[in-house]
Amino acid sequence: MFHLYIEVPQKREENVDVDVFPDSSLFTHWGRGLTPENRRVALKKFQYYGYNSYLSDQLSLDRSIPDLRPDGCRNITYPANLPQVSVVFIFVNEAPSVVLRSMHSVISKTPAHLLKEIVLVDDHSNNDELKEKLQAYVDEANARQPGFVKMIRHTKQEGLIRSRVSGWRAATAPVVALFDAHVEFSVQWAEPILSRIKEDRTRIISPSFDNIKYDNFEIEEYPLSAQGFDWELWCRYLNPPKEWWKLGNSTAPIRSPALIGCFVVDRLYFEEIGLLDEGMEIYGGENVELSVRVWQCGGSVEVLPCSRLAHIERAHKPYTEDLTTHVRRNALRVAEVWMDEFKSHVYMAWNIPIENSGIDIGDISNRKALRQRLQCRSFNWYLHNVYPEMRMYTDTVAYGMLKNVLKNDLCLDQGPDTDNIPILYICHGMTSQPVITDQKEQKELTLLLSCIAYMAHS
Structure with a gap:
């Protein structure tokens, strides 16, 4: 096992001012x-990383986490001849102790004969501390086991999507696991996944997720879930x-309509099915696109x-404060390539006109050609056979914001949550104002708008 020694902040003092930065969620x-x-130092680190790296630096890199698997998992035996896995960690400006704990965790929780290598993809971090400490660890690891850790450093920021593809290209094991670099593994995490992929290489597998709380690094158990998405293509648990x-x-295994993020896949099948859509930006929507594509083109997704x-x-x-812009653009790419007549649902969800949206989604000709080459099923098939829980709007009359004709800076809004009575409010275009109207609701809505308009004019 490899070790990194991190300087621990000074010993805590008694009778301190506990009201410093009382509004920060960190405290x-x-x-x-x-x-x-020390609170000032911790807050500064929190604002940079988005989690409590001050505390992380004081925790053991080899700390144990609770085994939250269902009881029956402990009685399952797996084949001895499972395929090896390359574990890829993607990061940008991550806390060094968090990346190293991810690596220590996967090494300690994976049988040595199954873990072929670790691939680190640094998406153009500008954190010198990260670069120095991580390189020292990589050098030490490879001195003990040559070639065990590969380091990929991007010369410009590519985003999570293309970074994952970079990691896949560097991997050499039959199976590739693509993970964020802020994770910790439970015992025997790999064997169930490798066993399922060995049985059927067209399966893409997600582990079940638990939460590491960003403020105190305690483990919070999440219930067993499938993974899905809404029509904006934001991920959600099901x-x-x-x-x-x-x-x-x-x-x-839980049959799942989609993947939330981290996943494991047969390395060659991932290429055959089309990797990730590298025409997407930063991240958001790529996992939905992969999931829909896999299901429609003959594979399956499991948790x-x-x-x-x-x-x-x-x-x-870490990437951008304007993530919504990238998710919206990526979602429209998915809609145009894979969703057929249901693409309108994505435009409606984002409150964007279907024609002349003004959003450049880039060239999608190669992705459309991929779909044709793979002879994939329709999105209608996917909705009815894989994701029947997804609400469909089949008799939509109109969608968008409803403005008052007498005072056109006022729009219909959902009103206070306590009574949910529609109100007029300044038009802002955010999520409480877009309306989707079907034929059944049209008359009721027309009457409602007439009443509201009359009252506003009065």
Whole structure:
């Protein structure tokens, strides 16, 4: 095992001012014993990383996390001749201790004969501390086991999507696991996944996720879930399908409409199915696109209860403060290539006109050619056979913001949550104002608008 020694901040002092930065979410459940100066240091690090790197630096790189697998998982035996895996970690300006803990965790929780290599993809970090400490660790690791850790450094920032493809290109094992670099692994995480892929190489697998709390690094258990998305293509957890519950077996694979993020895939199948859409920007929507494509083109997506991974849910994202712009653009690419007549649902969700949206989604000709070459099913098939829980709008009359004709700076809004009575409010175009109207609702809405307009004019 390899070690990194990190300087621990000075010993906590008694009778300190606990009201320094009282409004920061970092100190809601942590840090009451810190001096004001150490609170300032911790807050500065939190604002940079989006999690409590001050605390992370004091935790063991080899700390144990609770085994939250269903009880039946402990009684399962797996084949001895499982394929090897390359584990890829993607990061930009990550705290060194967090990256190193991810690496230590995967090494300690994966049988040595199954873990072929670790691939680190640094998406053009400008954090010198990260570069120095990580390179020292890589050099030490490779001195013990030549070639075990590969380092890919981008000369410009490519975003999470293209970074994952960079990691895949560097990997050499039959199976590739593409993970964020702020995770910790539970015992026997790899064997269930490798076993399922060995049985069927067209399966793409997600572990079940738990949460590493960003403020105190405690592990929060998440319930077993499938993974899905809404029409804006934001990811969401779903209840496992009824068929899974009927099995009465909490260790059984969960059929999932989509992937939330981290996933494991047969290396060659990933190429055959088209990798990720590198025409997308930064991140957001790429995992939905991959999931829809895999299902429509003959593969499947599963979440495994017996493989668990703890993941830091950051307080804020590292790439950009304007993530919504990139997710919207990426979502429209998915809609235009894969969603057929249902692409209008994505435009409606984002409140964008279908024609002349003004959003440049880039060249999608290669992705359309990929779909034709793979002879994929329709999105209608996907909705009815894979994601029947997804609401469909089949008799839409109109969508958009509803403006008052007498005072056109006022729009229909949802009103206070307490009574949910529609109101007029200054037009802002955010999520509480877009309206989708079907034929049944049209008359009621027309009457409602007439009443509101009359009252506003009065």
